[in-house]
Amino acid sequence: MTLATVCLMNVRSRPVKACVHLCRYPSLAASATSDLPGARCRTAMRCGRMWTRKVINIVGTSALVLTGCLAGVALATPVTVTVQDAGGVLVDAVVSLETARPVPATGTSKTVSMDQLNSQFVPAVLAVRTGSLVRFPNNDQIRHQVYSFSPAKKFELPLFQGSTAAPVRFDQAGLVTVGCNIHDWMLGYIVVLDTPYFGKSGSDGRVQIDAPAGSYTLRVWHPRIKGAALSEPLVLSRDALQRRVTVQTTGTAPAVAPPDDRVRALQDKFRRAADPKKPSP
Template structure:
């Protein structure tokens, strides 16, 4: 028994020595930043699934989705509370998740499972200008860029594919995927080639986001 625990401790210590940090920064074609951009790593090797009972939350605040972009691991349950004092009718027709929820101030529907990787675009049947996104990724290694356009991921050393996603990015998806071999702490600096699609601040409340995918 003592030998078994010693082997386990040794294995865990070895894994901790192999852990590394990947720092990612992104600049747009006009040298600005794009906070909220989703950054994640996938691998040809099996990755840990979402923990049992993993949950996240997509709220409605001041007639907007909050957060505007939510990233979760496949298998996560997502709650849709309504912090506004008015009714919302949230829906998605995205292939990764199709659903409808009529939300009232004091109504708390059961969380929905998100079991398919992909981008889920959210709308509201009551307020056409409301638009939100859920990025469902098949990996536990994900984060989002901060206001400085930077993010960090702590992962085991190994071979990965780095992915960058945001609904305003027009660059081809293939150009946003980059093979990386992580052996120790390292940095990756990326730059977009195409201009961004219009952002939420470029629209009035009564406008529909017909050009914003």
């Protein structure tokens, strides 16, 4: 059902009152009869416009069962995608379902974090919506200088330690490769997407996405993918769908660089600077 949001207050075999959020279908306002003060919908709605609450009469039936509110779109279909290469399933693959036109983001901007721990970015891969804010807290005992020269987002955070750096807003879709000017091996990837339908694979290589029925482009990206992201058409019906995708990869997974003598020296120097009471060797 794709009408305006309807939250049934009662379900019987006679006309019942309902709360209608008039957003995409203002013509339904003609059916409204009176305000319904105090009525609340228990399901989170996503609509970029102001809602108006009115009461209309709807013919209910004992066979009608609603378990939530219909938010102006068809019910979501679960899609499970398993990503693999020739060697097996892949962790940290970003899977997205994209429509012909970008889906506008609604609500407030989401803030996520890419930490710096043991001279590594954690997580190494982030997938975010356009407009999201990303924090780069530094939990190491040495300072880092985070930067990116990627076209989708160019930025640089001066040397810092702790959580003093301001968050960075990613407002353009694309792949952003993040590095550290001090530690060359540190690499992170932020995939910025113009769709709300995306996820990142876990240790089993699987991603589950809930999206309305319709036509999409399925895209799969991985840090070791050979060439551009895999792209193929996908049509969703109302039935749950499972898809296994095989991508070509290059090289091996990036190794976690253990602290060498140079890094240990930097760490010791930073600790001594932070603790003036500690005698220098």
